[in-house]
Amino acid sequence: MIRIPLRPLARILSARAAGDNPDRIEHENRVLRNDALRDRARARAEGRLLMLGLAFVLAFGAIGVRMAVLAGTDPVEPQAAASGAAILAQRADITDRNGRLMATNLLTNALYAQPKDMVDPARAAAALATIFPDLDASDLERRFTDGRSFLWLRRVMSPEQVQAVHDIGDPGLLFGPREMRLYPNGHLAAHVLGGASFGAEGVHSAEVIGTAGVEKALDARLRDPGQVGTPLALSLDLTVQAATEEVLAAGMKMMNAKAATAVLMDVHNGEVLALVSLPDFDPNDRPLPLASGDAADSPLFNRAVQGVYELGSTFKIFAVSQAMELGLVTPESMVDAKAPMYWGKFKISEFENHNYGPLLSVTDVIVKSSNIGAAHIAMMIGGLRQQAFLKSLGLFDATPVELIEAPGARPIVPANWSEIVTITAAYGHGVAASPLHLAAAYGAIANGGLAVPPTLLRRTSPPAALRVMSEQTARAAVAMLRGVVTRGTASLGEVPGYAVAGKTGTADKPKPTGGYYPDKVVNTFASMFPANDPRYVLVVTLDEPAETSGPKPRRTAGWTAVPVGAEIIRRTAPLLGLRPAVEVGAADGITTVSN
């Protein structure tokens, strides 16, 4: 760069010669130089501003163009995107605790007709009647030709039937895809699963909605699109459930019972491992509910949950354990058991008018199942405290299991808890609860006094437990219940190796007109095993049983429900992985000898 000198010598000399001030020349040149510098800086700044403006225009222009493109194109599914787990089923599967399938979906077709498109309605009607024997050819033909434009023919069909209808070849017969609910195990756990049917039906699809049991109670979870890929795991064990059902069905037949239930529960976390109610049904082909009469006569009736019965002497352990907890008695205390006992106009007697009195130890009140002993203990406790204790065991509220029927099955409790109710409730009369209630309450005793709410879903974490009695009391109560099996009313309940503890209960059935039937009873055996560290509770109930091997029919629980319960324990305990606590004998054919 050529710098113009501020004081060019030639001009200075000539100015000096002319007598001018040379500083003026320097000033003039300095002004010129500053002007030039200023112009250059401005030009550069302008250029930079222009660049910046251009960058903004480009950036906003790009956004604008992209927006215009997005607004102007039709939305299409991205074809090249990798597909994840595509939603095929609209309802999640149900499995048992080990992942064995209990309910799933199957794609099939529904059949409908558009008679306006039919070529030969008479032939189509005749052909359909041969494929589906329940359809009537003349009736179908009438419906095809009476001018309607649409009619449903079948809701679900087998693949063979679809092919046969295809082979008719009539353009007026059309198929709609359907997802149908399938219960591959048939009758097994029918009352738990419930059933499903179609909700809103269209030509292209139909809703599948639960109609009972878990299917209805957890309908929202099963239909949630976010969780449709993960099966719902129940707490039931399919193998244990099947074994329980087999034994119970055989026992019900042998004991000539009208109905039977069994509930097997894990006491530590409240998981129900088997829940059986007989007679049962096939959820794939759910029968219609009874139009009239007693709902309990329908196979749909879940006796284990909905059947609230007076459970009889099984309640005695609640009165005794509460009295022990309050420090009123010890297992060795003697209580008044002189029979019969009169209270006002009521007369309370023992079974078959026995008399265990005048005094009986608290342990023997349970072992011999003395009504009067239990009544005296309950009077020591008093009605208010007794109510509070039974409530803490969950015997006053509906069970919290995940069945739609559960909230409706509330125990029957007298509104006015008078002293006679206190007395009768001590031996299980006047208060009616379901077998599941009883299992949960016995679970609290078996679990060292911690009440755990029962559930039908597999639990991953231990639930919040409520302490209802101290551990010592619970242990003493279990020891008494063990005594019932070793030397009391449930002696047929002994299972070698599994130290069963339990209590029998025989309750007369109330007549709908009031009073009790003379020869109809509900027999209950509530048990827990193994007694030294109880892990499982089993409640078996038989409705109207009669053991007829003797000269006259026996109707006490010790003869009916107890042997059935014992056989269930003998079959299921090995399946649950419980080792028998006995020495296994030497292998066959090996004898130690010496000579």
Added chain:
Amino acid sequence: MRPLFYLATFMAVMGLAFWAYHENYATQAALKDVSRLQAEIADLREALAVQRAEWAYLNRPDRLRELAAINFDRLGLLALEPGQFGDAAQVAYPAAALPEISQPVDVIGQQQESTP
């Protein structure tokens, strides 16, 4: 020089056009392939669901129990019993291997001598 430059540019344009044409059809073929594969995956998933249901149906406890009863003389299957639990102590140790026979004794010869 200039005609050569024009020719080169023209050839480049033609080459790029051919490449773009080719890519377009390759993309469309790939998309078609993807949708075919997705349909196949859906079919296979459906088949899987059917087979899972069938597996569960064939393995339902009622059927297995009947099969065990029918084939009892061949399989001898019984329900699990408490007595079937064993102890590790009940399992026999493997038998010690026999020592190798290094000097075989001719037993046959003696037998022949003893039976004239």
